[in-house]
Amino acid sequence: xxxxxxxxxxxxxxxxxxxxxxxxxxxxxxxxxxxxxxxxxxxxxxxxxxxxxxxxxxxxxxxxxxxxxxxxxxxxxxxxxxxxxxxxxxxxxxxxxxxxxxxxxxxxxxxxxxxxxxxxxxxxxxxxxxxxxxxxxxxxxxxxxxxxxxxxxxxxxxxxxxxxxxxxxxxxxxxxxxxxxxxxxxxxxxxxxxxxxxxxxxxxxxxxxxxxxxxxxxxxxxxxxxxxxxxxxxxxxxxxxxxxxxxxxxxxxxxxxxxxxxxxxxxxxxxxxxxxxxxxxxxxxxxxxxxxxxxxxxxxxxxxxxxxxx
Amino acid sequence: xxxxxxxxxxxxxxxxxxxxxxxxxxxxxxxxxxxxxxxxxxxxxxxxxxxxxxxxxxxxxxxxxxxxxxxxxxxxxxxxxxxxxxxxxxxxxxxxxxxxxxxxxxxxxxxxxxxxxxxxxxxxxxxxxxxxxxxxxxxxxxxxxxxxxxxxxxxxxxxxxxxxxxxxxxxxxxxxxxxxxxxxxxxxxxxxxxxxxxxxxxxxxxxxxxxxxxxxxxxxxxxxxxxxxxxxxxxxxxxxxxxxxxxxxxxxxxxxxxxxxxxxxxxxxxxxxxxxxxxxxxxxxxxxxxxxxxxxxxxxxxxxxxxxxxx
Ligand SMILES: [Zn+2]
Numbered sequence: 001x002x003x004x005x006x007x008x009x010x011x012x013x014x015x016x017x018x019x020x021x022x023x024x025x026x027x028x029x030x031x032x033x034x035x036x037x038x039x040x041x042x043x044x045x046x047x048x049x050x051x052x053x054x055x056x057x058x059x060x061x062x063x064x065x066x067x068x069x070x071x072x073x074x075x076x077x078x079x080x081x082x083x084x085x086x087x088x089x090x091x092x093x094x095x096x097x098x099x100x101x102x103x104x105x106x107x108x109x110x111x112x113x114x115x116x117x118x119x120x121x122x123x124x125x126x127x128x129x130x131x132x133x134x135x136x137x138x139x140x141x142x143x144x145x146x147x148x149x150x151x152x153x154x155x156x157x158x159x160x161x162x163x164x165x166x167x168x169x170x171x172x173x174x175x176x177x178x179x180x181x182x183x184x185x186x187x188x189x190x191x192x193x194x195x196x197x198x199x200x201x202x203x204x205x206x207x208x209x210x211x212x213x214x215x216x217x218x219x220x221x222x223x224x225x226x227x228x229x230x231x232x233x234x235x236x237x238x239x240x241x242x243x244x245x246x247x248x249x250x251x252x253x254x255x256x257x258x259x260x261x262x263x264x265x266x267x268x269x270x271x272x273x274x275x276x277x278x279x280x281x282x283x284x285x286x287x288x289x290x291x292x293x294x295x296x297x298x299x300x301x302x303x304x305x306x307x308x309x310x
Numbered sequence: 311x312x313x314x315x316x317x318x319x320x321x322x323x324x325x326x327x328x329x330x331x332x333x334x335x336x337x338x339x340x341x342x343x344x345x346x347x348x349x350x351x352x353x354x355x356x357x358x359x360x361x362x363x364x365x366x367x368x369x370x371x372x373x374x375x376x377x378x379x380x381x382x383x384x385x386x387x388x389x390x391x392x393x394x395x396x397x398x399x400x401x402x403x404x405x406x407x408x409x410x411x412x413x414x415x416x417x418x419x420x421x422x423x424x425x426x427x428x429x430x431x432x433x434x435x436x437x438x439x440x441x442x443x444x445x446x447x448x449x450x451x452x453x454x455x456x457x458x459x460x461x462x463x464x465x466x467x468x469x470x471x472x473x474x475x476x477x478x479x480x481x482x483x484x485x486x487x488x489x490x491x492x493x494x495x496x497x498x499x500x501x502x503x504x505x506x507x508x509x510x511x512x513x514x515x516x517x518x519x520x521x522x523x524x525x526x527x528x529x530x531x532x533x534x535x536x537x538x539x540x541x542x543x544x545x546x547x548x549x550x551x552x553x554x555x556x557x558x559x560x561x562x563x564x565x566x567x568x569x570x571x572x573x574x575x576x577x578x579x580x581x582x583x584x585x586x587x588x589x590x591x592x593x594x595x596x597x598x599x600x601x602x603x604x605x606x607x608x609x610x611x612x613x614x615x616x617x618x619x620x621x
Contacts, residue, residue, distance in 0.1 A: 009555035011605035012580045090396060091442065095480055102549065104443060105609050132401070171479035240414070244320040269322065294400060297320060298417035 005071070006112035008105055016105075018113060020071040021050075023057050025064025031217050034117050034183075035208070036071040037126040039094045039174060041078020041085070042193040046126035048201040053208055066217045069120070074113060074174075082194055084130065095170065098177035114177055121215065122152060123178050123185040124208065131193035132292040133300060134253045136285075137200050138162055139228070140187045145179045150230070153186055155214050157207025157225040159254075160287060160305060163232050192291055229285075229308055237282050237304040241266060241295040243275045249302075250278075253289040263302060266295060282306045311366050316383060317424030319417065327389050329425065334365045337377035340528045342432035342494075343519060344383045344425075344485065347406045347439065348397065349390020350505040354438035357501070357515045358384035364516060365529075373530045380528060381432065386425065406439065407480065409488040426488065434526060435489040435496040436519055440504040443611065445601045448564045449514055451539070452498040454481060456490045461541045463495055466525040467518040468536015470565075471598070471616070475544040497522075502564055542616055547598055550613040554587045556580050558606040562613075566597045574613055577606065594618045 005018040035053060037046025050072035057064055073079050077087045086093050086106055099110025117123055129135040138160040139153040146163045153161045170176065178185035188204060191197040210225045212218035241247065249264040251257060263278040263286075278301060288303035295301065316329040345351070345358030362382050368374060385391065386405055387398050397404045403418040410430075411423030429435065441447070450471035453459040464472040481487050489496035499518065501511040517533055524531045552558075557578040562568055568591040577587040595615035606612060 009608035011555045011557070011607055016607070085402065089442075090402075104611055105607050108609050240416070244322050246322070292400075294322070296399065296417040298415060298420045300416065 005116045006109055008109065016077060016109070018071065018074060018076065018109065020069050020116070021054055023054065023061075023064065023068045023070070025066050025068075025217070026062065027065050028067045030066035031121040031215060032067045032069065032119070033212055033215070033217055034069045034071070034120040034123040035126065036074055036113075036117070036123065036174070038071075038073040038079050039075055039125065040092075040127060040130070040193075041075045041081065041083045041087075042131055043084075043128035044079075044194060044196050045128035045191040045201060047072055048196045048198060049126050049205055049208070052201060052205045056205065056209065060220060063219045064217065065219060066121075068212075068217070071113075084193070094174060095172045097172055097174045098180075110174075113174070114181070117178055117183060118181055120178075120183050122211070123175075123183050124156075125175050125185060125187050126204075127187060127189045128195070129189055129192045129288075132290060133288050134192040134291050135189050136160060136254050136287045137188070137190040137204050138287065140189055142176065142179075143232075145184075149179075149184055149186055152184055152211060154227055154230075155207065155211040155225070156186070156188065156228075157203055157210060157223070158188065158190075158228045159226075161228045161230045162236065163230070229305065231305055231307075235305060235307045237284065237306050238300065239263065239278060239302045239304065241276070241297060241299045241301055244296045245269075245275045246293045247290055247295045247299075247301055248293070249289060251286060251289075253286060256283070256285055257304065258283045278302075280304065284308060311362075311369060316428050317421055319389075319421060321389075324389075329383065329386055329388075329421070331428070332362045332365075332382045332384075334369045334380045334382075335374035335376075335378045335528075337379050339432040340378040340380060341434040341436065341523055341526070342381045342383070342429045343436045343438070344429065345385055345438050346391070347386045347437075347485070348404065349387050349394060350396045351438075351440050352391070352505055353501060353503040353507055353512065354440065355385050355391070356507050357438050357512045357519075358382055360512060360516045361519060364520060368520075368529055368531060375528055375530065378528045380523065381429065383425070383429070386421070406485055407483045409483055409485045410491075422485075426485075430489065430492040430494060432494055434522075434528075435486075435494040436522070437485055437489075437496070437498045438515065439486075439498050439500065441500065441599075443599070443601075444504070444603060445599055446502040446564050447500045448596070448598050449499075449501050449511060449518075450598075451518075452486075452500060453496070454484075454487050454490060456487060458490045458493065458495075460495055464497055465539040465541070467497070467499065467522045467539070469499070469514075469518050469539060470537045472539045472541045473544050474541065540616075542598075546617065547614040548593050548595060548617050549611045550574060550589055550592060550615065552577055552587065552589065552606055552608060552610050552612050555607045555610075556586055556605070558601060558604060558612070560600055560602065560612075562597050562600065564597050564600050567595075567618075568597060568615065569594050575601075580605075589613070591615065 100107040284304040284306040346355040408422035412419040599614035
């Protein structure tokens, strides 16, 4: 059942509408699982996850206990023009939660979303990195809520759970706002902006059904899932560019590297020279890899998860 | 006057972007004035350029007091200015959401860090900036309520209003907040325009900064005394929201006096031209902020009014 969360009249002939698909099982009042996506309009991985989750439920609706609500597009205008931020106001939507019923238009929209999700038993906020960096499927949670969220995060069939990643600790995110309201909310990151990886998507959807099964919401067969590496910021090595130029990686995403391995180089198109060679200072898994070639001093090139064995 | 390099951002395709500072006088870092951080803050850059011009003259006439140093940084995001983008670089980052910055962080973290290291030691910090909502304001000085704010100092600018804003989590990354956190008395000066130049309000802003510097004993400058500022809390402003979207035709401007029931704006149907809504003043007051774009959405804040205190 498609339901409207909020509708705002735009200046010229259109409405900004946030909609959700409410899928009710045999006992709708039992538990409510919420899946949201599209806060960042340049991230599409959540579109596949929304589709695939709804498809699997519709195929075997009798297996669903409780309710699943899917909101594929929290920033519909952004998604329509692949703009990460809210068009026109040029703001990151994930910096305006919990919103304000008496505030600006988007603050009102944010408040309506928070109100609508409130009371859910779990919420997953699906992200797809950005157009710069490719990521492995991972859950990001802030340290503040780690005790509560880790048991759920382990069930999601992701490769990694990263606690206290700076992106998620921000107080103005949807995840923080929902966690403050007592809705266990996890940020799922995977793939990269403007692309869909079906392999990563299926992996996470298997995890979502596993989580629902463990919560008693899904009576389907057991999924074969893997358990993630749990890491904190201390185990994540950030490698940033020291120069401005074009980054050419020498390794594949989602691979192990050893100390001393060449990870890539930064070159000058004008001079035809190598400006810098990037060498691994620690061994580990390259879980984030830059895909966008242009770099400045400070641009993130890779993130390596250290302290794990091949 | 000395020109100094505050921070340099290299590029593969263009000249390096050099953030330039202009200093006057020698000695204690007394006051720092920062202009445009965003690529559309042309008015703010213009005001700073006029300040540089005025201070150069004052310095030549021996009117910068001994032992006091003033630094003016007219533009930070020169790239944004030249390519017409409000935020910085391909990542579209707002430099004013990056403070205090990180030495080893992302490019914009490094820019913020590079600037902040230079400017944090000044006793007074004045930023000319724009708000996240686009529109026009009554000229005012804005301070964050951090516990360190000092509204009576803000009165010394002699602008009509001083506004105290309770910081949200997002505000904690702004320059103003971090300056105050470093015990700099920080003020944000808002004039009525951003992406166009208004000479009258620029002159008012220049005069208010010079007035402040004079009153703090940093320069000697003959000026009229300005306004006696009213201090208002941002949360006490009365917001007027639209009930529909369409073409926005504002009928009143910032600074105007309005009475309860007075028509503030018309929302016009963009297809058939009829007036679909007339926005009425919910209270007697003075227009503090006005939406100025020609289009508006349902539920938007069209005006913010200062509820008038009856004498
Ligand atoms: Zn995202």
